[in-house]
Amino acid sequence: MVRPPHEILRIARILLTDISLWTQGARARDALGKKVKPHDPRAVCWSLNGAIAIASNPHGITPPGLLMFLTNIVKEWRLIVLLYKADEFELWEDVDDFNDQRPHRFILALLDEAITRLETQ
Numbered sequence: 001m002v003r004p005p006h007e008i009l010r011i012a013r014i015l016l017t018d019i020s021l022w023t024q025g026a027r028a029r030d031a032l033g034k035k036v037k038p039h040d041p042r043a044v045c046w047s048l049n050g051a052i053a054i055a056s057n058p059h060g061i062t063p064p065g066l067l068m069f070l071t072n073i074v075k076e077w078r079l080i081v082l083l084y085k086a087d088e089f090e091l092w093e094d095v096d097d098f099n100d101q102r103p104h105r106f107i108l109a110l111l112d113e114a115i116t117r118l119e120t121q
Contacts, residue, residue: 003056005066006118011055012048013111021045022107024100027053048099048107067095070114074098077110 003011016022026035027050028043036043038050039060046054049067053060071094078093099107 004118005063005069006115008052008055008063008066009111009115009118012051013108013115015046015051015055016048016104016107016111019104022104023047023050026050047096048110049095069118070095070110073110073114073117 021044023029023045024047026047028036028038028040028046030036030040030042031044037060038046038053039058043050043054048070049062050060052066052070053062056063056066074095074097075093098110
C-alpha cells in the first residue's frame with residue numbers, strides 16, 4: 001500500500017513529537033547512540049529523514065519527491081532568514097542539514113508546514 005505524502009508526514013510528525021525519539025547526525029540510532037538504519041529493530045530514535053523513511057515503506061527509503069518537497073520548504077525558510085536577519089548566517093541547505101542544525105521545535109514546524117501545504121494543494 002502506497003501512502004499519500006501528507007499521511008507519511010503525519011506519521012513522521014507523530015513519531016517525532018516526543019523529543020526523546022528524535023536524533024541528529026544520523027537517520028536513526030540505537031539505545032546506545034550508535035547509528036543504525038531507520039528500520040533496524042534496535043532503532044529507538046530517528047532524524048526527520050529517518051522518520052519519513054520508516055513511515056514511507058518497509059525498505060526505509062525516503063521517497064525522492066517528498067524529500068525534494070521538504071528541501072524546497074527548507075530553502076524558502078533559509079532565504080527568509082537571510083533576507084530579514086542579515087546578522088545570522090544559516091548553513092542548512094537540505095532536510096538533513098536542517099535536522100542537524102535546528103532545534104526540535106523547528107523540525108515539528110517544518111512538518112506542520114509541509115502537511116498543511118500538501119493538504120491544501
